[in-house]
Amino acid sequence: MKYAIILFLSFFILISGVFGENVSVELTPNNISANVGDTINLDLVVKNIPSDKKCAGFETKIHYNTNLLNLTNIVLSNTSNTASLKTVDISKGKISLIWFNNPPYGNFTIATLSFKALKDGNDSVDLTQTSVSDANGVNYDITLKNSNITINPLNQTLGIIALKDFELNKNIDAVLSITGAKTPIKNISGIISFKNITIENNPTLIDIFCNNFSYVKHNNNISFFIIPNEKDENKTIFNLLKIPINVNDTNYNISVDLMINGEQIKNITIKTEEKHENISEYKGLAFYVDSGHNEKTNITFGHSKEIKLKVFNIDKNLTNISGYIFINNSLFDVSDYGIPEYSDIYNTINTSNITLNNNYLYLNISLINGTNGTFSILKFKISPKVDKNISSTIYLKNLSVYANNTKINLTVKNLTIDIVKRKTNHPPKLKMAYNIFNNNEVHFYALSYDEDNDDLKYIWNFGDGQNSTDENPIHRYSNYSTYKIKCTVKDPLNGTDEVVTIIELKKYYVVNYSFSKDSFLSDDNKNKTVYLNMTLRNPLTHNVNGYINFLDYKDYTPLKTQYNITLKPNETKKLIIPINVSKSCNINWNVVYYPAIKNNGKYNVEMGYYQWNFEKKIEFTSKPQVKVNNYTKIIKLNNTKVVLKVNKVKTVKNYVINKTITSSDNYMAPYYSFVSLFGFMIGLILIRFKIK
Incomplete structure (x- = not known):
């Protein structure tokens, strides 16, 4: 018995030595809310690895709902990059690490996982097939903590033009993408105008296969019209066009007029995606301009340059950066300052305060969990105010950098700007x-x-x-x-x-319409079909290609969301369009005419299209409720005769009549009750059959 107890205690000590630690593998944050189209970043963290056993091996597989999320990137941490063997497979969501030397311990980050939110819904990102082993190859007993994801729908469609691997005077791609599109998508059209940008080649489709793709390229402008095929018309997030371009100057501009199903997309942003460089010779802060970290740049009057303040090759997680940049405001205008959306820190900002006051651009940025490596912390645009040869230096002062509670000393390179007087000018x-x-x-x-x-x-x-x-x-x-x-x-x-x-401008009456049913429909929990009777007329002196586009069809369903017709001058055509209505709603549609002749006979003026918007309210009304009138009267019976008088009515009505009879003569009560009940039944018969 004694030896059995000793053996049991020895086994318990062995087990507690291997599995007794409270080791966990976590996805943080463990609850996150985002919108359709957002990038969701989750940190994969290991906690409580004991210092005597350490972590020699790590493996996990990331499971997620592919209908809601797309895993776009896995970035290993500095700790993971020290592993002797590293395997990362984004397509399978798998990470495998082995340390032969200097295995980590304590709390450390394995990687940052980046997801694209595809559709609205609720789900979780789960860790499966996860194991953590010590220096002896024995697995720890681990606790897994997954992350719950809520993706909210967008209330509008967003368009983004991203300049990939942005560099000046280099051939790069401008990619037009759509987020939160209302489906089904029947057509996409638009005009993209580039300023200080050369279009190097023809645009190509990316994620959309289509039945019709036509475009016209003129100088630095592209107009296009796309009809997706049936398979792709239900996509909500996709890259649409790739346009090869060359950005000639930082003073570039891109304007977009974009329509989906005839509805104009009003929220369109232009952003640059920074090209990451391997700069091993410098560690600290420097100004990034002219496609590199430079200490000198030239600029001429009439032009602008975007300048970025970047951190290069920092091996500690920076949590706070503050200071100010001096810029001589008698020589330069400063605009468009802020934290770049394409920066690695953009989604990890805790607080930020960036203000411009005379010669000083102040910054104070704090980050959640900190960020290391190479990244931009600030961008701003400068434009010379004078046309003469003069130099000025912009510099960073009062710099304060922290990694958590530890202050970090970093070197800084300033930037000298030479304003160069213009020699010639070409009118626009x-x-x-x-x-x-x-x-x-x-x-x-x-x-x-x-x-x-x-x-x-x-x-x-x-x-x-x-x-x-x-x-x-x-x-x-x-x-x-x-x-x-x-x-x-x-x-x-x-x-x-x-x-x-x-x-x-004329007040054209191009559409005459009516609905075959009244706009008030009975609410009996059944879908209804209304018919839109529409007559279209072409009041113009040339042919038109016409489109009827239904919009915001959430609570109603047209047979088709777009109809196409061709009209000759003064020609009319009639259509009957069935529309399934599920509840009270507004039916919204527009009519777009594309004239066959659009440029008024002048090369430098072009007419695009006419558009008219329409709306009809469809209401469901509930059935009328039967009103029951309660009437109570106490009648004391003192004889055997009961007279019941009922008013004559001309319409059929249902009545509920309750009668309470009281009598002081107890022995006669049953008789009186029978007579009263008989009288009420006769009354109901008279009412029901309208006997006069």
Whole structure:
């Protein structure tokens, strides 16, 4: 018995030595909420590895709902990169690490997992087939902590043009992507205008296969029209177009007019995706400009440059960076300052405060969990105020950098900027385009080109006494008339070009419509079908390609979301469109006419299309409820005769009658009750059959 106890205690000590530690493998944060299209970053962390046994091996497989999420990247930490053997398979979500030398212990991060949120819903990212072994190859007993993910739907469709591996004067790709698209997608059309950017080759489709893809490339502008095939029309997130370009100057601009199913996409952003470099010779902070970390750059009057403040090759997790950058405001305008969205720290920011005050651009940034390596912490754009040869240095002062509670000393390289006086100037060239909405709202576009890549200013005269300095303004006219439109473009050295055209606005009645059923439908929990009877007319003097596009069809379902027709001048056509309605809603649709002749006979003016918007409210009403009137009267019976009088009615009605009879003569109560009940039944018969 004694030896059995000793053997048991020895076994217990052995087991506690291997498995007794509270070792856990966690995904953090363990609860996260994001929107469709967001990038979700999760840290894979190992905790409580004992210092005497350490961690010699790690393995896991990441399981997630592929309908909601897409694993786009796995970035190993500095600790994981010291492993002797490393295997990372993004397609399978698998990580395998083995340390032969200096195995880690305590708490440390294995990797950062990046996911793309594809659709709205709730699920979790789970760790499966996970094992952590000590230096003797014995597995720890581990606790797994997964991450719950909530993806919220977008209330709008987003468009993004990303400049991949951004560098000046290099051939790169501009990629147009769509997030949160309303499905099914029947057509996508748009105009993309590039300024200070050369289009190097034709655009190509990426994630969409289509039945029709047509485009026109003119100078630095591309217009396109796409009809996806049936397989791809239900995608909500996708890369649409890849356009090979060359960015000639930091003072570039991209404007986009994008429509999906005839509905204009208003939220479109332009971003650059930074090219990561291996710079082994420098560790610290420096200004990144002209595609590199430089201490000197040139700029001419009329141009702008984007400058980034970057951290290079830092092996500690930085949690706070503060200080200020001196920029001589008598020589430079400063604009577009902030933390770059493409930076590795953008999604790990705890707090940030970036302000401009005279000569000083102040920054104070704190990060969750910290970030190491090479990354941008700030961007800003400068433009010379003077046209002369002069130099100025921008520098970083009062720098304070922390890794948690430890202050870090980092070297800093300043940047000298030489302003170079202009020798020649080439005036800009201008082309005008416009679309007309609802007869009197005109969307104007200034399609300009400047050989010097100058910053350009625009002045619009709308012909009704109103003006605008926007590049692509929208103007609503109060009267239907003929207007002389003039757009003038000007560069910083007063080189100009202008376009003048005449537009005639008429109150066209192109659509006459009605619904075959009344807009009020009974609510009996059944879907209803209404029929939209529509007559289309072409009031123009040339042929049009017309499209009928249904919008926001969440609570109603048209047979098709888009109809296409061709109309000759003054021709009319009739359509009957069935629409399935599930509850009270607004049916929204538009009619778009693309004239066969669009440029008013002038090469530098182009008419795009007419569009008219319509809306009809469909309501469900509940069935009328039967109203029951309660009437109570106590009758004391003192004889055997009961008289019941019932008013005559002309309509059938159902009544509920309750009668309480009281009597002081107990022996007569059953008799009186029978007589009363008989009288009420006769009354009900008279009412039901309307006996007069």
